[in-house]
Amino acid sequence: MANDQALRETAAPPRLSVYNIEKSFPGVNALTGVSFNVAKGEVHALLGENGAGKSTLIKIVSGVFPPDRGEVIVDGKPVNLARPDDARRAGIATIYQELLLFPELTVAENVFMGHAPRAGLGRLDWRAMREKTRHLLAALEIHDLHADRVVGSLSVGNRQRVEILRALSQDARILIMDEPTAALTEYDVTRLFDIVRKLKARGVAVIYISHRLDEIFAIADRVTVLRDGAHIATKRVADTAAAELVQLMVGRKIESLFPKITLPIGGPVLEVKDLERRPLTKRISLTVRAGEIVGLAGLVGSGRSELAQTIFGVTPAEGGEIKIRGQAVYIRSPAQARTLGIAYVPEDRGTQGLVRPMTVRENFSLAALGKVAFGGFIDRAAERKLASDGVKCFAVKTSSLEQIAGKLSGGNQQKIVLGKWLANKPKLLILDEPTRGIDVGAKAEIHRLMGELAAQGLAILMISSELPEVLGMSDRVLVMREGRIVAEFLREDATQETVGAAMMGSHESAEKVA
Amino acid sequence: MTATTLIHAEASPRRLLKALASQEALLAIAVIGLAIIVGLYNPRFLAMRNLSDVLLGNAYIAVAAVGMSMVIISGNIDISVGSLIGVLATVSGTLAVEGAPIIVTWLAPLVVGILVMAFQGAIIAYLRIPAIVVTLGMLSILKGGLIGVTGGKWITDLPDSFHLANIELFDAVPMPVFLMIVATIFAAWWMRYSAPGRTIYAVGGNAEAARLCGISPPRATVMVFALHGFFAGVAALLYATQLRVIQSTVPPNLELTIITASVVGGVSILGGVGTVIGSTLAAILIAEIASALVFTDVSPYWIRAVQGVLILITVIADILRRRRMARA
Numbered sequence: 001m002a003n004d005q006a007l008r009e010t011a012a013p014p015r016l017s018v019y020n021i022e023k024s025f026p027g028v029n030a031l032t033g034v035s036f037n038v039a040k041g042e043v044h045a046l047l048g049e050n051g052a053g054k055s056t057l058i059k060i061v062s063g064v065f066p067p068d069r070g071e072v073i074v075d076g077k078p079v080n081l082a083r084p085d086d087a088r089r090a091g092i093a094t095i096y097q098e099l100l101l102f103p104e105l106t107v108a109e110n111v112f113m114g115h116a117p118r119a120g121l122g123r124l125d126w127r128a129m130r131e132k133t134r135h136l137l138a139a140l141e142i143h144d145l146h147a148d149r150v151v152g153s154l155s156v157g158n159r160q161r162v163e164i165l166r167a168l169s170q171d172a173r174i175l176i177m178d179e180p181t182a183a184l185t186e187y188d189v190t191r192l193f194d195i196v197r198k199l200k201a202r203g204v205a206v207i208y209i210s211h212r213l214d215e216i217f218a219i220a221d222r223v224t225v226l227r228d229g230a231h232i233a234t235k236r237v238a239d240t241a242a243a244e245l246v247q248l249m250v251g252r253k254i255e256s257l258f259p260k261i262t263l264p265i266g267g268p269v270l271e272v273k274d275l276e277r278r279p280l281t282k283r284i285s286l287t288v289r290a291g292e293i294v295g296l297a298g299l300v301g302s303g304r305s306e307l308a309q310t311i312f313g314v315t316p317a318e319g320g321e322i323k324i325r326g327q328a329v330y331i332r333s334p335a336q337a338r339t340l341g342i343a344y345v346p347e348d349r350g351t352q353g354l355v356r357p358m359t360v361r362e363n364f365s366l367a368a369l370g371k372v373a374f375g376g377f378i379d380r381a382a383e384r385k386l387a388s389d390g391v392k393c394f395a396v397k398t399s400s401l402e403q404i405a406g407k408l409s410g411g412n413q414q415k416i417v418l419g420k421w422l423a424n425k426p427k428l429l430i431l432d433e434p435t436r437g438i439d440v441g442a443k444a445e446i447h448r449l450m451g452e453l454a455a456q457g458l459a460i461l462m463i464s465s466e467l468p469e470v471l472g473m474s475d476r477v478l479v480m481r482e483g484r485i486v487a488e489f490l491r492e493d494a495t496q497e498t499v500g501a502a503m504m505g506s507h508e509s510a511e512k513v514a
Numbered sequence: 515m516t517a518t519t520l521i522h523a524e525a526s527p528r529r530l531l532k533a534l535a536s537q538e539a540l541l542a543i544a545v546i547g548l549a550i551i552v553g554l555y556n557p558r559f560l561a562m563r564n565l566s567d568v569l570l571g572n573a574y575i576a577v578a579a580v581g582m583s584m585v586i587i588s589g590n591i592d593i594s595v596g597s598l599i600g601v602l603a604t605v606s607g608t609l610a611v612e613g614a615p616i617i618v619t620w621l622a623p624l625v626v627g628i629l630v631m632a633f634q635g636a637i638i639a640y641l642r643i644p645a646i647v648v649t650l651g652m653l654s655i656l657k658g659g660l661i662g663v664t665g666g667k668w669i670t671d672l673p674d675s676f677h678l679a680n681i682e683l684f685d686a687v688p689m690p691v692f693l694m695i696v697a698t699i700f701a702a703w704w705m706r707y708s709a710p711g712r713t714i715y716a717v718g719g720n721a722e723a724a725r726l727c728g729i730s731p732p733r734a735t736v737m738v739f740a741l742h743g744f745f746a747g748v749a750a751l752l753y754a755t756q757l758r759v760i761q762s763t764v765p766p767n768l769e770l771t772i773i774t775a776s777v778v779g780g781v782s783i784l785g786g787v788g789t790v791i792g793s794t795l796a797a798i799l800i801a802e803i804a805s806a807l808v809f810t811d812v813s814p815y816w817i818r819a820v821q822g823v824l825i826l827i828t829v830i831a832d833i834l835r836r837r838r839m840a841r842a
Contacts, residue, residue, distance in 0.1 A: 334726055356719060
């Protein structure tokens, strides 16, 4: 590629290159000869479905485990990355999706954990630590974060900034960010991008992993696509388009990411009036009808999940009214919600959805034990039938029904979490971030299923932080902000701009410093 | 999509290997293997009398371990069970000496056991206090209360009819061994095939996910403790009736021996995984090792150390298995 050639010839070698990295685990070739490089001041995106080998590659570059074959070269010199500490010394810092911070300690202590400045007799030099932290904050123009704040009290966005500061405090020249925006609000994403641009200006090479194509186009210079452990292509972002990247990633053409079928809409299934549950559910009124998909947009923390949990009886309402198919009900527990025909697929499948040590069969039947148990005992044949129907209907890739669910890929786990509810034949399905963190193929699959379920007359309330998903899937879009529904759009009126503006409100306020 | 993505079950030889590699199979092999090896060294070890003594003397530990396994699978722990067995044995023995009908003396420990454990379960579940703290408190209360009330006196002059061990089924199987087998099989079957049994695994594996499926984790916790109390009652009955006297103290660290049986039996201390068959086999193995030490002229004091090694081996094996799973 011309650009690479130019980079190589202009004296300076790339900040980081990896050559022909191979890695296999028992039974799996995780990486088969992957090469790519990142120049000084470049943001290089890594793209691929779950299981494409991104994580393995990142772990090799971070020194979590060594490659079977191949080389990692930093500033022209081969480095041996046997341990994370070797990577740190080579100037490589990694910010993982689940931030690794000490919640009880202050920002300054977290930033300098492990390499704190010392005064005489090995004492910690607190003054220097705060001073240096303030300098780093100033350098990145972060003004709403104090060096003495306890990290546990910070928002996710600010915690991530602490991680970035930590990397900078160690003079990291290569920064790896694994899905940094997965849990961020749009506002925090904007701020993250500002910081990334400042890092670029300082000559830091950034490896950026994300499932969100729009982000890659917003921030990256080049993008490398991996599929099934192999290097598929490296493209300049300016020379490619979303459709091309998706096609490279899945190896097949996807006509539309969100195939939307317009359906006749029936009578109201869920009617909520003036629902109250402080602090995040304030006088909420909404209606979801049979065959309708209602998208619930809003920033993280706007009260969407809280509303879902109140409807589902996890945190019962303190006031207001819920009607299910015209019947006024008071929902006190998830068990009662289930009996009323409500299904809730929670946001975090790892902690709220899947029982990891259980088998695929057991996970599928968990929400419908009443359907397969007679006189308190489980009918194995009925249970197997239920589970194998689920596996077929949701195209779950598993070696058998007796597979331990925790061993499956994220997308397949999500299909189980979604699928287990349908055995109950619910009338109302509440989906909280149904496709977060899963690969494009599984995502399209779940969208297709949502369409089919709506066609069967199910009412669907979908919470999503991805605007394209909300816009693509919904018949109607509701927008929440600070615990209230602030806007409602019909499908044809909902655009990135209108919905986005409603989400942000008129004043974009920074995190309120408590 | 109509295409089946279910790839078909593995070939049977691999399945057989997998079954043999299970904790239960390994323990069964260990129980038999150890008997053969020690028997070659000292044939008296294999005498019917010794084997039956080993089982008779330890059946109560296996029965208590059945309940303990359920508690650990549900994501809890109980360290009060040793003291509770002492209290229940004393309750039963006192009733017997006072001339209560035999059936009352046998049922009393079951009822009291269920009540005490359900009470602890309720505190753990509804006040959300960690099980280890609640049961640590109960351990002290029961142990101290027992000594206080009995003054440390032993109960003697127990009526003959009180002794379960004297009853033999089909003139071959002593009652305690029979109860141990029945308790294990019943519990194993219940855990595997009943809906409440399944909820215990679900709550131990991921309480939050279970809750969102409409299962009530607190209710499951109270239920599992009540069951544990029932098995503790049976264990106390076996313990009370095995000798002519009932001491007001139980063997030191009895609760730890019981937890050891569960853990060595393959119950994951992290909850959600394990079977009661494994814990019964482990209880037998531990008892067998203690006896084997005597027959091979090794000081029986080593039994604690051997238990420790067994725990570490099992836990390390469990963790390695989990790591492999996590990487796959």
